[in-house]
Every structure is written in C-alpha cells, then in structure tokens.
Amino acid sequence: MTLRALAPRFALCLALAAWVAGGAVARGGEEGETPTKAGFAYVPPGTFWMGSADADPGAEDWEKPRRPVTLSRPFFIAAREVTQGEWANAMGEYRGQARGEDYPAEGISWDDAQAFLERLNGMEGNGTYRLPTEAEWERAARAGTDSVYFCGDDSRALGRYAWLKDNAGGVSHPVGLKEPNPWGLYDVLGNVWEWTADYFGDFYPDNAETDPKGPESGWGRVTRGGSWLNDARFLRSAARAGTGQGERRDGVGLRLVFEP
Numbered sequence: 001m002t003l004r005a006l007a008p009r010f011a012l013c014l015a016l017a018a019w020v021a022g023g024a025v026a027r028g029g030e031e032g033e034t035p036t037k038a039g040f041a042y043v044p045p046g047t048f049w050m051g052s053a054d055a056d057p058g059a060e061d062w063e064k065p066r067r068p069v070t071l072s073r074p075f076f077i078a079a080r081e082v083t084q085g086e087w088a089n090a091m092g093e094y095r096g097q098a099r100g101e102d103y104p105a106e107g108i109s110w111d112d113a114q115a116f117l118e119r120l121n122g123m124e125g126n127g128t129y130r131l132p133t134e135a136e137w138e139r140a141a142r143a144g145t146d147s148v149y150f151c152g153d154d155s156r157a158l159g160r161y162a163w164l165k166d167n168a169g170g171v172s173h174p175v176g177l178k179e180p181n182p183w184g185l186y187d188v189l190g191n192v193w194e195w196t197a198d199y200f201g202d203f204y205p206d207n208a209e210t211d212p213k214g215p216e217s218g219w220g221r222v223t224r225g226g227s228w229l230n231d232a233r234f235l236r237s238a239a240r241a242g243t244g245q246g247e248r249r250d251g252v253g254l255r256l257v258f259e260p
C-alpha cells in the first residue's frame with residue numbers, strides 16, 4: 001500500500017509527503033537531577049524552531065512558516081517505536097507487516113492507537129501514556145538541532161540512523177538496530193511513521209506558540225518521521241503527512257509519550 005490522499009486537494013501533499021513494564025520514574029528530587037524512566041528519554045522544557053526553513057529545498061508549504069515554539073513542561077518520550085510484542089501484550093493480537101516481537105507495530109490507525117493507549121493506561125497505575133503532540137514529536141526528533149535531519153543537511157548520513165526506502169529492502173526492521181538521535185531516540189526518522197495527537201492543518205500559524213496542540217479540527221491526523229517505504233525527503237525533521245484517523249496503512253505505527 002502506498003501513501004495516498006484521503007481528500008483530492010491533499011493528494012499532492014500525501015504523495016510527497018518498550019514502553020518498559022514496571023519502569024520506575026525518578027522524579028528528580030535533587031536540584032539539577034534529571035528524572036529518568038527506563039526505556040524513555042527525558043525532554044526538558046524549552047524553545048525550538050519548528051517547521052521548515054525557506055532555505056530547505058525539500059520543504060513543502062505545509063511545513064511553514066518556521067516559527068519558535070516553546071514547550072513549557074518536560075515530558076518523557078519512548079526511546080523506541082511501540083513493538084508488535086508490546087502491542088500484542090496489550091491488545092491480544094499482532095499487528096504489522098514483518099511479524100516478530102521486536103518489529104514495530106504498524107498498519108495501525110489513529111483510532112486503534114487510542115484503544116491501545118486506553119488499554120495500556122488501564123494496565124499500569126502510575127502516570128499516563130499518550131501520543132506526542134506534533135510539536136513534542138519535532139522537538140524530540142530534532143534533539144536541539146536546526147538542520148534538515150538531526151544528523152545534518154545531507155541525506156547520505158541517514159543510513160547510520162534510519163531505515164528508509166534506500167536501505168530497508170521493502171520491509172520494516174526490528175526497533176533500535178540503528179544509532180539513536182542525540183537525545184537517545186531510535187528510529188525516530190524512518191522505519192515506521194509515528195502518529196501524533198494533532199489534526200493536520202494546511203499551514204502553521206504565523207506566530208510564536210507555546211504548547212501548541214494543532215488545529216481544533218481537521219480531516220486527518222499528523223504522522224511524522226517517514227518510513228521504510230519512503231525517500232529521504234519524507235524523513236526530514238520537519239516533514240509531515242496527514243492520514244485519516246481510521247486508516248490502517250503499512251509503514252504507520254506509533255511512539256509513546258509518558259506523563260508521570
């Protein structure tokens with residue numbers, strides 16, 4: 001299955017376009033101590049440039065305008081995509097193209113992801129698992145970088161960090177085999193697209209934002225990061241696609257955020 005548009009006017013847009021069970025959360029009671037959660041990366045509050053710079057020749061209109069976004073609260077984001085084993089543990093069935101415990105769950109709709117989160121939150125008592133907002137995803141993916149990819153502007157560097165069309169051989173791969181980004185996220189670019197909580201909008205607002213949650217409504221939800229199906233341009237840190245929230249597509253999975 002290929003990425004395709006839900007609505008004709010977005011056809012071009014789309015054509016182009018563990019958890020660790022029982023992991024304890026240290027709350028960082030000592031000043032300067034960074035909280036930890038096993039299997040998750042801690043993302044501190046801060047401001048970053050979200051979206052594509054005009055200088056990026058691969059940038060699309062719906063990745064602009066680039067503007068400063070502040071995330072006022074820290075959060076934890078999973079170091080790895082949700083695996084098929086984790087999905088099956090919560091949902092009682094495997095979901096994915098290349099079946100195996102350590103492969104990413106994929107072919108999952110946004111609605112399916114909500115059911116998974118509900119199940120997961122019912123299984124574990126402390127804290128809440130949810131999808132990242134689009135801004136949280138991009139901040140974590142950029143990991144302090146302003147380049148096209150977290151590994152620079154040249155897509156030829158991606159092979160060390162990402163599974164994409166050029167090197168994936170037409171299948172997804174077990175999570176965590178490539179090198180992580182600077183904040184410890186594996187496969188944040190490539191392997192499978194990752195659902196975010198936000199509705200897809202045509203453009204970003206033309207102003208700085210704090211804790212943005214995307215448009216109030218929309219025809220689909222935002223997926224990020226590109227997949228084993230895609231060329232490098234879809235793996236740019238600012239690249240985004242919209243997908244109907246009921247659609248189950250190859251190459252689309254998820255990554256968890258955890259709030260203590």
Ligand SMILES: [Ca+2]
Nearest residue numbers: 187188190192
């Ligand atoms: Ca990914």
